[in-house]
Amino acid sequence: MSVPELRLGILLRSRTLLAVASGREGFPVDAVLYRAPWSDGQRIPVIPGPTFKGVLRKSASKVAWLLGLSSCHSVRPEAEYTCMGRWGRPCDIHLVFGAPGRLRSAVEISQLVPVESEEEARRLFDDAALWLRPYRPGRAPPTFNVTRVGIRDDACVASEGLLYTYEQMPIGVAFYGEVAIAAHEELALKAVKLVLAGLANLRLDRLGRAGIADASVIAVSPKLGEIVNKDLVASSLLRGLKRGWWF
Numbered sequence: 001m002s003v004p005e006l007r008l009g010i011l012l013r014s015r016t017l018l019a020v021a022s023g024r025e026g027f028p029v030d031a032v033l034y035r036a037p038w039s040d041g042q043r044i045p046v047i048p049g050p051t052f053k054g055v056l057r058k059s060a061s062k063v064a065w066l067l068g069l070s071s072c073h074s075v076r077p078e079a080e081y082t083c084m085g086r087w088g089r090p091c092d093i094h095l096v097f098g099a100p101g102r103l104r105s106a107v108e109i110s111q112l113v114p115v116e117s118e119e120e121a122r123r124l125f126d127d128a129a130l131w132l133r134p135y136r137p138g139r140a141p142p143t144f145n146v147t148r149v150g151i152r153d154d155a156c157v158a159s160e161g162l163l164y165t166y167e168q169m170p171i172g173v174a175f176y177g178e179v180a181i182a183a184h185e186e187l188a189l190k191a192v193k194l195v196l197a198g199l200a201n202l203r204l205d206r207l208g209r210a211g212i213a214d215a216s217v218i219a220v221s222p223k224l225g226e227i228v229n230k231d232l233v234a235s236s237l238l239r240g241l242k243r244g245w246w247f
């Protein structure tokens with residue numbers, strides 16, 4: 001793997017409990033976290049890159065219009081349900097985030113790994129550690145189990161089969177990951193604006209079904225900084241995202 005020229009480092013801090021995916025079939029939690037297995041037997045909770053890309057794409061799609069950019073709002077892979085079938089050309093969201101088998105994505109996202117501090121995240125950015133080799137997080141944040149029971153409305157008693165336990169991550173856990181952009185300059189600027197606006201909107205939106213996270217940008221590569229500096233909207237979005245919202 002090589003280090004992308006255009007990249008930015010994202011720090012997410014949970015503001016609510018986040019559920020860790022159990023891998024159990026039919027388990028009714030829309031979790032963004034799962035435990036990645038390592039050869040030493042450790043299973044460390046991470047947010048997979050494609051999962052976060054989906055979250056960011058949806059968030060960017062909602063605010064594209066604020067940037068004067070287009071979105072067909074389609075999440076279906078079939079062309080007939082998207083801009084490409086309906087308008088005969090891709091919308092800006094499809095141009096930037098891609099369409100399977102049709103358009104290469106201009107945005108790639110690393111997995112988001114747990115970090116103890118912003119300093120640790122900065123070191124990962126400076127060393128480009130997420131791109132050079134499979135990165136193994138130093139430690140797994142503590143989690144705890146929550147047991148819930150479903151109540152039958154008619155009789156106010158526990159429903160049979162509706163006792164379930166799942167794993168949750170406490171509030172305030174930080175995850176670090178990077179967004180890489182590969183595109184010619186005009187498309188790269190669109191991608192930067194949609195990624196930044198998508199992150200800003202994510203502070204108000206949901207991570208998975210009900211998770212809330214603060215998102216901030218802790219570093220950008222020099223080449224990405226040059227693109228941002230040429231554009232007023234991108235510059236103010238980046239300025240705003242450099243400060244955490246709640247922390």
Ligand SMILES: [Zn+2]
Pocket residue numbers: 071072073074082083084090091092093094
């Ligand atoms: Zn589209």
